[in-house]
Amino acid sequence: MELFNSEDLLNTNLDLKDADVIYFPAFLSPSAATSYFKKLYADTPWQQDDIKLFGKVYPQPRLTALYGNNDRSYSYSGIVMNPMPFTPLLLEIKDKVEKVTDVKFTTVLLNLYRDGNDSNGWHSDDEKELGQDPVIASISLGAKRRFQMRHKKDKSLRTNIELEHGSLLIMKGSTQHYWQHQLPKSKRITEPRINLTFRIIAS
Ligand SMILES: O=C(O)CCC(=O)C(=O)O
Ligand SMILES: [Fe+2]
Numbered sequence: 001m002e003l004f005n006s007e008d009l010l011n012t013n014l015d016l017k018d019a020d021v022i023y024f025p026a027f028l029s030p031s032a033a034t035s036y037f038k039k040l041y042a043d044t045p046w047q048q049d050d051i052k053l054f055g056k057v058y059p060q061p062r063l064t065a066l067y068g069n070n071d072r073s074y075s076y077s078g079i080v081m082n083p084m085p086f087t088p089l090l091l092e093i094k095d096k097v098e099k100v101t102d103v104k105f106t107t108v109l110l111n112l113y114r115d116g117n118d119s120n121g122w123h124s125d126d127e128k129e130l131g132q133d134p135v136i137a138s139i140s141l142g143a144k145r146r147f148q149m150r151h152k153k154d155k156s157l158r159t160n161i162e163l164e165h166g167s168l169l170i171m172k173g174s175t176q177h178y179w180q181h182q183l184p185k186s187k188r189i190t191e192p193r194i195n196l197t198f199r200i201i202a203s
Contacts, residue, residue: 009100016149017157020173024100025164027139033166037141039089040194046112052078061185062118068107072201076127083107090196097137097198101170105137105198113145116189122150122182125171129201135172137198141165143191149181163195 014021028036046063066074067090068083075081086094086108094105111120125136140163147169151157163169171181183195 014159014161016159016175016179017154018151018178019149019175020171021149021175022170023161024168024170026166027100027168028096028166030166033141036089036093037165037194040110040141040196041112041192043087043089044110044112045084046110049079049081062120063112063114065110066107067110068201070106070201072106072129074107074109074127074129074199074201076123081109093139093196094198097139097168100168101135101137101198103135103200105200107199107201109197109199111195111197113143113183113193113195115143115192116186119185120183122180124152124176124180125197125199126176130176130199131202133173134176134199135170136176138163138169138171139196139198140167140169140193141195142193143189145183145189145193146186147181147183149179151179153178 009024009027011022011024014023044065046065048063049060050057051060066081066083067086069086073080073082090108098104125134142165144162144164147161147163149159
């Protein structure tokens with residue numbers, strides 16, 4: 001179902017069992033999205049961490065950066081990330097996101113997928129520092145990439161969303177308990193994509 005919220009932004013409430021997912025395909029204007037992409041691409045101190053999976057160590061198949069307004073670290077896949085202070089640009093984007101989410105975020109994780117060889121495997125954003133029923137607000141900039149979701153128990157339940165340049169995807173409620181998501185590799189994609197996931201890590 002498509003509807004207009006109070007911001008007059010077109011959005012779709014995905015009708016998924018055990019989940020609450022809302023997609024705003026044109027959350028940012030194309031020109032704002034392009035300007036954010038260029039600045040974040042150039043100015044972010046991107047790092048590539050090693051992840052530990054089943055006792056083996058691999059370079060993570062994307063670059064990341066963490067920013068926050070408290071000093072709480074964020075740990076996943078054997079990585080501990082410590083936040084840098086928010087930049088004015090990230091605060092500007094955070095303000096825009098908070099106008100539609102009704103919550104105040106403490107932290108943003110940036111992902112840079114350099115091309116279609118970079119990816120993010122199946123997972124839930126269910127680390128304990130995110131608390132119960134986390135609200136995750138995800139901005140996409142640059143190349144359009146496929147975002148996949150699957151139900152953890154009912155394997156027949158799956159969905160794909162093509163995340164547009166300038167879009168916002170909100171996952172909340174029980175979504176992380178019952179669903180996993182991933183960003184698969186894609187041979188056709190040669191352009192970079194930046195993703196920002198705003199989160200709350202309570203202090
Ligand atoms: O790049 C994306 O759209 C997903 C990122 C993600 O799932 C994460 O960082 O936890
Ligand atoms: Fe995630």
